[in-house]
Amino acid sequence: MRSLLFSLYFLISFCGLSQEQQTIIKGRVLEQETNMPVPYATVVLMDAKQNQAISGTTTDEDGKFTVEASVSGGYLQISFMGFKTLTFKELDFSKKETDLGTLYLEQDTEALDEVVVRAEVSTTQFKLDRKVFNVGQDIASTGVSALEVLNNVPSVNVNIEGQVSLRGNSGVQILIDGKPSVLADESSNALGTITADMIDRIEVITNPSAKYEAEGTAGILNIILKKEEKKGLNGSISLNTGIPDNHSVGVSLNRRTEKFNLFTQLGGGYRSLPRDNTSENRNLETGISVLSEGTEYRNEAFFNITLGTDYHINDLNVLTLSGNFAYEVEDQPSHTYFSSYQDTILESEWNRKEVTDATNPKWQYELNYKKEFKNNEEHTLLFSALGSFFGKAQESEFNNITTLGSAVNPDQQTETEFQQADYTFKLDYTNPLSEGFTLETGVQYVINDVGNDYEVRELDGENWVVDPNLTNNFEYNQKVLGLYGTGAYEKDKWGLKLGLRVEHTNLHTLLTNTKEDNKQTYTDYFPTVHSSYKFNDDFSVQLGYSKRIFRPRLWDLNPFFNFRNNYNIRVGNPDLQPEYSHSYELTGIFKLGKATLNSSIFYLYTTDVVERVSIFQDNVTLTTPENVGTNNAIGFELNGKYSPLDWLSFNGDFNFNYFQRDGDFEGQSFDFNGQRFSGRLTGKLGLPADVDVEVSGQFESDYKTIQGDNSGFVFMDLGLRKKILKGKVVVNLAINDVFESRIFESIISNTNTYNFNHSKRGRFFTLGLSYGFGKGEAMTYSGRRR
Template identity: 65%
Template sequence: MNIFIKQSLYLGLLIMSSIGFSQDDDVEVFGVLVEEDNSQPIPYVTIALYDIDTKGIISGTTTDENGKFSITTDSSNFYIEISFMGYKTKKISDFKVKNAKIDLGIIKLLEDNEVLDEVLITGEVSKTVFKLDKRVFNIGKDISSTGASALEVLSNVPSVNVNIEGEVSLRGSSGVQILINGKPSVLADESSNALGTITADMIESIEVVTNPSAKYEASGTAGILNIILKKEEKKGWNGSVSANTGIPDNHSIGLSLNRRTEKFNLFTQMGVGYRSLPRENEAINRDLISDEVVFSDGTSYRNETFYNLTLGTDYHINERNVITLSGNLAYEIEDQPSDTKFRFFDSTNSLVSSWLRNETTEATNPKYQYELNYKTQFDDDDEHSLQFSALGRFFGKDQSSQFVNTMLSGTDVGSDQQTETNFQQSDYTFKADYTNPLSETYTIEAGAQYVINDVGNDYEVRDLTGGSYVVNNDLTNNFEYNQKVLGVYFTGSYELEKWGLKAGLRIENTDLNTVLTNTNVSNSQKFTDYFPSLHSSYKVGDNTSFQAGYSRRIFRPRLWDLNPFFNISNNFNIRQGNPDLQPEFTDSYELTSIYRLGKASFSSSIYHKYTTEVVERVSTFNDNVTITTPQNIGTNASTGFETNGKYSPNKWLTFTGDFNFNYFDRVGTFQSQSFDFSGRQWSSRLGSKIGLPADIDLELTGNYQSGYETIQGDVTGFAYLDLGIRKKIFKGKAIANLGVRDLFESRISENTVSQATFETYTFSKRGRFITLGISYGFGKGEAMTYSGGRRR
């Protein structure tokens, strides 16, 4: 505890210190911090320079992720003190100055085992770390996320929005590429709700890449979100266990284990749970020609029982070579009951008929993936490396649905129906990445990636005719989807103490084929595209720095955008894909400033994106039925401003905030109809963390998403509030959490389409979620709500 207090005082003094240096007499002190036992680098260690006579602090810094540090001073009468929680403090007063440099070489720190056994975990709320081409959002004690899924955690990340349907957007734009540990994953498949099987306590950090460099796959016009899962690396046995319960039903148990030896790092995560996701729905279809109206309202449920198992090992062949083999198995059992009441009114507003449509859907979703990585580091430099990886993943869905219509009044409106879906998706990714720091200032990167996506979806619809179910050939087909993408890239960077520059080029060749086997309708697309990127950063001083970036991105239509099958849950509001959909292309420009002002820190960005072949959801209307399909419509030019910050007026109170505004200009034509218009959209988030007596913390987070205009109508804005309470137990080894999401049940989805011949209105709401969780860390592990830098 004393070390932690001392560590905090050091950091506070370092932040407050503002010492001017004489450039002519500056001396540079540098070195590398590693662990005594295994020579692993230690990041985030505090390095402080003290005046020998006054004992006052002169200056200080912290080590980077590779354990390296560099600090400059004009003093000649000082000693060096190195401290980090869990390690014995080291004092260095015997050193030599040569050519205005003090090279301390490799410094080894010894673990303080007595302190480790009694350490209190006092991590802060989630915070963002800025790097040259990305922001890293470290998941802290966001207590309102207790028992939450990865989608709900993403909704708390600056710049990210998740709507009630689970669609992820970045700065108000969809087309986000979601990765798990830097790679595509079946767990990141939004269409299968797979992110729901990843819980908050499994996540270490989330990388937000709004302007990806050429090193990254070019998919995702809005950018990339990379979810980093926890993997303990402490010696011996370590782990944590968590249990959650909630209303509506949200129950889960999770276990994380890690065993670290000299050669092996064995890790596993397992979890089982059950959740119920109710949703209220309303819809109005209005024919402006005949004045007929169809009203529908009801409640649907998505009940899921899920199982998750992750196994993996790192085998350190020697100090320079490591092999990682890992696998993940997930299995979901879905039950989706719903009841929707329909009412049909004629032109005189008289009720013609009303009926109840009941849906009973059952599905099983097996998912698995396996991955092999090999990384070698060259003798001349730890950062000089070559890495190969191979990833295979599979997702299946065996689903059956029964739709029964019960007449309440009036005439019969249609027969009962059944659907059967047999879906299988296999993906394979092969990568090679090479990094070579040619010098302290120059670094080159090069690599290649080959991705294969192979999908089959056999879909059948049956109508009740004459007392038996007959296949509806107009709605039944087998959709096959095969896509191959070959990409190669090269980047070069030049970094000095104050500024850096990184440029790159990626080339990708796409070969996409789709076919409806029953009707023999096929579509093939082949194209080669170039994706340049340019990033720069400049550090004005200790409190201010700037980043600038440019990248070109592509949004390839996803399977569910291309799949032409109907969703007939509500057969008056139908969604289907478009096999002829073309990819979007976006040129993205960004300027970001990072600065500190007293006890506050801020980041602000001005950005501009120009997108061609924009994918929009377009509604058509026939016989009171609305059919929504994605279409390529024109261009979108968007200019925006974003700022987020953190302010801690004292040790028990912290405020965090995020604000994003963008103005967009849409130009496009579809079926002789012009869709030229301009609009604006903005969102904000304000959070506070309040420390109370008895180791109790209170957290409040308010969110607002503005309404905005669409090509056919508008989307309504909404505000909602999340809160949480946390209590530490057993000196922080155990933590109990109570979280309430959407306290006032105000988070909604409300859309209006207004056209010359028809109007439609849709509304849905999830409601309030209450969760209670407890977690406990054992060995050298911590309770699973804790997350910070890399831990050992």
């Protein structure tokens, strides 16, 4: 394409020139430091008198070039981003052919530094069926995990419990490099092993095309990880420390040769994540209340390594083999204070202490084969096979110490053996049949095999006795076969993409203790439509529709889930059915001088909505997921960026949706209307001496739930960066949740009961230092998870 543009440009230039002797100039361009070829370097033959281009080309994969022109004089310029421009003024145009031999480009450290500066701020791009959030080196990302990065992405919110929602809807499918991954499993907290420096971009797909599996009623978040391919040896090293404990070291290395690209990332450290909790369960009929207040900790030592290689068999075939291994050792002490009241009279008090130890091994391996066809580089066949495993071996002991009144609860022990194995096989074929029309088709087969062996023991005198009512072994096996086809027509102004996906699901769960067997088999059709029209360079619109599904996961189906606070227990529902959604969206993209503005109007209709319903009995709140009716939501979203000055920029987004719920559960009506909105504003200020300051503020409104209300909140993050040695060394300081105002608070109130829950993580300080070598850029690595 670049050669074609050069040819058109110089063809016009030739119209005004007289015929001269035909001259051929050729040579080869290498890097001075590594002796590696420089592909796609710009080679231009310039007119010395008028100082304008006469002819030009780009170097090939081996760094070779050939320039032809009919001239009697001039000079040659060779340039490439990040290198000093090479100029030849003494050329002999009397010869028909001149071979300049091997030429060397010298690295321009100042130019490289400028490139890094331009890439520091995260930006959002709009494509036919998705928004692409390019992850920059925002200061607020210092020492944070993928969850915190997601919380900076427009349309995405992550609460302090780590639950990810898209436009207020928690039915989100999270992918890694376009595929399901154990690292994207929210329930295992594995997103913490992915850190900000490892992420290249995040694709927000609110209306996915049929190419993607239909899981996730809210849409898809696709996390694309970095895989450096700069030739030679490149890398970076980082150190981080923080309060509360957040200490880590990270290394990223890449070695590229003609045939192989070897890449690795590894890190390790220790972190402590305290969380303050307060709750109240009140029986309005009997006047009995149980209050609890305490702090939970998650102290964790961790290690993570990614290793892989690309083998370029030839120009058209690439084989990739990669693997990831992570290991965590957890210590989760907690101390909760309980008090029981009859009306306003204090009747009893006791402390509940928890000591929990756990080991969490995680690994993943993947084989990819990509074939390109000679007629078009976008004509491809891609096969991938992925396997992953997540395990948890956990033991807990709960001791209850009565300080007032009679003993209420016995001491307890729990033991968990959890294993999850996932396998994904994909075959995708893409064929650009013409310049504007592209056909895609493929097949995917996903196997999820999970087992959770859970045992509860109570102290009876001096003996620990197994409680059969709380002990279970739950097995979960799901297989999904998907077939899809899409056709897309896209020109400069107008584009249209149609698709259909068919998925067959086979789900089997078994509670081995009671022999409760649940089998579900169903086939679904998922059509998709996407269209775009560009009115001019400053205004374009997009239109999309998709049908999606949310399949209940293990944690939704397992009858036993949480036993930490035995007055607030979460359990699963093995009879839970999938929910379905129909999503419609209209987006406008505007450019207004130094500002860009993107706005969307969307409508989401969801059936068999999965909601967590709380049942209050004997002062215990039991929360379980249920299918409760339908949800109609219409919303408006606004994203923008404004850079009034070179050293000042603002990014912001606002999301509003109005919803109507219809449904009932066990004779209770859940019909109600509500609204929810959120916003984020980030300002970046560039100061002298390579110092940057970043301030980010975010707010969440309160909103109604099917049984009560969740409170709103406002919080702020602050960051400071200093660059040393032209960006090769970077020092970062970040303060997350400056005013400790980021909370989760819910109230469930009816005529008979009242339930209140409040949680807070608190303020986090992180200091980071990183160094980049070769062509590697200084990064910000940390293992902080939440």
